[in-house]
Amino acid sequence: MMSTDSTPQSGLPGSLFDLAGRKVVVTGAASGLGRIFAEALSQSGAAVAWVDREAEALAACEAVGVCDCRVVADLGDEAGVSQMAEKVLAWCGGKLDVLINNAGIATRPGRLLDVQAKDWDRVFAINLRGAFLVTQALLPALIQSGRGSVVNISSYLGTVGVYPGFPVTAIPYAASKAGLIGFTRQLAIEYAAEQVRANAIAPGWHSGTRLGRERDTTGGAAAVAQMDAFVEREVPLGYRGRPADLVGLVIYLASDASSYVTGQVFVHDGGITAR
Template identity: 50%
Template sequence: MQNYTDMFRLDGRVAVVTGAGFGLGRAFALGLAAFGATVVCADRDMPNAEETVGLARQSHGKAEAAHVDVAEEASVDAFWDKLKADHGGLDILINNAGVTSLPTRTHELSIAEWDRVTNINLRGVFLCTRRALPMMMARKRGSIINIASIAGLLGYYPDFARLAANYSAAKAGVIGLTRQAAAEYAADGIRVNAIAPGWHGGTNLGAASRGRWTPEQTARAEAAIHAGIPMGRRGTPDDLVGLAVYLASDASSYLTGQVIAHDGGWSAV
């Protein structure tokens, strides 16, 4: 009989989490390390990546920091070359690094801002995934977890701009990439799933726009968010850890190509 208590363990697995220096990525990295994985905390912000590593080690986890800018081909290639040299292969990839724009209606969105966000949030996922796949194929196993957003599933406009179309379009693209890769690599033992988080606090995403709002605008935006969430609250980074460990581990061995909304019920009603 299967040892059910061990099915979430990740001992001996090598994991990469992009954007692990802060927010959701930090929680994913700490969660995978707590379950036994060796976690490479990849970020363009090295001091923050080092801080995540320090936190993992305080809890006796195995972690190391690495620099990557997921939107830059040369940086991504250098990162994966070093990963392969240092670890020999890869079992788990969480494509988490992402940014937003200031909330902007589509006709006011600049082309430069469209390119900046889609380059990180969609092209970056492709650049990392295309390097990770051959390493996973060599091991005949792997789990890729792409961090999309409910903005990739649903439009959102609570009578004022709260998002921008570059973000939503990139996240919808991540969902398409997830399903296509799941179909292509299932026979290679590689599973590809996406998490579509709803609103989660405790991260820096959108900090630039929050800094520009008046208290009244902030209160209006908060009220609009909470009104849309049946559970009546934002999520936290820690709320997401169990789902990430599940998707990374053998506990989800028959699950691929899925997009799991993690949103307090937002997208269900």
């Protein structure tokens, strides 16, 4: 006979998504998806620490009154991550509720023989090693929260191989994003007992991302047209996602609405991997 949990469900459904009083860190927060996430989390009631390597871009965010805490840091540098963590821990009082590992870079699209070792090292230093360093530095504060949530921004390119007759990415990016998925799942298992959850979001073709900018600027108008044709042909919904389309999923994973969800990968791709 299946047992039932009689623990009462607290609050109305809307309150499950309430982030009031939560302390959140977003990396890569000064532009692109990171800025959209940081703004949305702030609007949902969270106090947000914005972390980015671009000092001027962060200053611009603070100028419009959306930064609760601003930290300039190169996440590829271990000492820089340590300094960032000191500032964040002082700000949050040693108790952090949510970490959004969004910072990431891409190289220009190309096949394996076009890739140089320095490109591989640079991408892995930020996309995977950076996420490891940041999470390791802030994990004690997430444990202290008692409801810590880590959200890693991976990519659908970390779940499938894609080559529609022309390069849409490069192997360092795809491999690093696949590694981030493995990192997420192992983290979820290792710290479940401490009530720290870890999940990944794997966006498909979205505008406003670093990969999208690399793709669109490398080959000019011809590359954009080629990519648009690929998206229209392969994505069942028929268009690139918008950054705002990801906001609901980020808030869900940051909030109590996902309190029983950990170790999962949410592919957000307009249906392309459902084919």
